[in-house]
Amino acid sequence: MTKILIVFGTRPEAIKMAPLVKAFLKEPGIFETRVAVTAQHREMLDQVLDFFEIVPDYDLNLMKPNQTLHGLTAAIITEMQPIFEEYHPDHVFVHGDTTTSMATAMAAFYSSAKVHHIEAGLRTWNKQSPFPEEMNRQVTGRIADYHYAPTKRAKENLIKENIPVDSIVQTGNTVIDALHYSIEKIEKDPGNEVQNLDAQLGGKEVILVTGHRRENHGQGFKRICKALKVIAREQPDIFIVYPVHLNPKVQEPVNRILGEVSNILLIDPLPYQDFIWLMNRSKIIITDSGGIQEEAPSLGKPVLVMRETTERPEAVETGTVVMVGTDSKKIYTETINLLTDTEKFDIMSALHNPYGDGQACNRIVDHLTNLTEKANKFTEATV
Structure with missing residues (x-):
């Protein structure tokens, strides 16, 4: 039996790894599958676990107030060690660009387990942007034995870095797998919170806003809020809905600047x-999230990205995403253009999603199944 360990710690990772967990659990005759969470995020992580009905085998519960990257990295490596010593996984799956993924990959390397990197090959090649995610993904990529690239561009990035071609599999992004699963489940049971929010919004069009990136803290969020305030006042028939991140550095400027605007719902x-329901209900999405850049095109939603760089250039190139940074004028101008220029809106909302077809997890499971079969045949031949 091949032992695999799937490790994640944040809400975005959980969303993208949950369908992979479910895909591997469908193959109990081939794989023994266990899940470890670091709880780099706690409450938001638990929400995703509950929705996908996943109970971790190991929960490190590492989230602490005012935790530093130094302390978190050290804690993950240290706390993963006894799991590797007890379980001895053959293959360890990590995702993307989090501190959990980078530190777990290092711990797996120390324990001689094969490392599989989901969402591999994304790059800005600027180690300060996004910080610390860019270096996390590069370090994880150097450690990984197998790389699941979501797009052709990501695969090409890895080849440029001299990653062996036979260790790279282009799969699409698992977030699209999660999106398909989730929409189907939500339609069957929308839940009380969705029903209440729908009643608040009435028939009004919605602009959805999210923001949390470190590089936007301080003046960046002030400029973002300034733009949103002007848009709201000029477009009284539009509802701006902003689920505000729990970080105090986000909460303070957002609540101070936008808290009294009648058609901004914080x-x-x-x-x-x-x-996911709110994304689908929205007309336009303004965000600094990487995951939303991938999900929104599948829902036909134009996205304005409040970042100066992106490791997901495919959506920019296809035209489903426009980069606006934290420039108040750009945010305002591009939003108003989408609200008033029907032709531009229709073009952006109708474009193809470059990030996948919802079959990424099946491709990953098939890849490891083939690797396992080859290894078993080799073992039999040498006995």
Whole structure:
């Protein structure tokens, strides 16, 4: 039996790894599958676990107030060690660009387990942007034995870095797998929170806003809020809905600047399934999230990205995403253009999603199944 360990710690990771967990659990005759969470995020992580009905085998519960990257990295490596010593996984799956993924990959390397990197090959090649995510993904990529690239561009990035071609598999992004699963589940059971929010919004069009990136803290969020305030006042028939991240550096400027604007609805972060409903309900999305850049095109939603760089250039190139940074004028101008220029809106909302078809997890499971079969044949031949 091949032992695999799937490790994640944040809400975005959980969303993208949950369908992979479910895909591997469908193959109990081939794989023994266990899940470890670091709880780099706690409450938001638990919401996703509940929605996808996943109970971790190991929960490190590492989230602490005012935790530093130094302390978190050290804690993950240290606390993963006894799991590797007890379980001895053959293959360890990590995702993307989090501190959990980078530190777990290092711990797996120390324990001689094969490392599989989901969402591999995304790059800005600027180690300060996004910080610390860019270096996390590069370090994880150097450690990984197998790389699941979501797009052709990501695969090409890895080849440029001299990653062996036979270790790279282009799969699409698992977030699209999660999106398809979630929409189907939400339609069957929308939940009380969705029903209440729908009643608040009435028939009004919605602009959805999310923001949390470190590089936007301080003046960046002030400029963002300034733009949103002007848009709201000029477009009184539009509802701006902003689920505000729990970080105090986000909460303070957002609540201070936008708290009294009548058609801006500031709400707590939503459970994943409710957020997917809100994305689908929205006309335009303004965000600094990487995951939303991938999800929104599948829902036909134009996205304005409040970042100066992106490791997801495919959506920019296809035209489903426009980069606006934290420039108040750009945010305002591009939003108003989408609200008033029907032709531009229709073009952006109708474009193809470059990030996948919802079959990424099946491709990953098939890849490891083939690797396992080859290894078994080799073992039999040498006995």
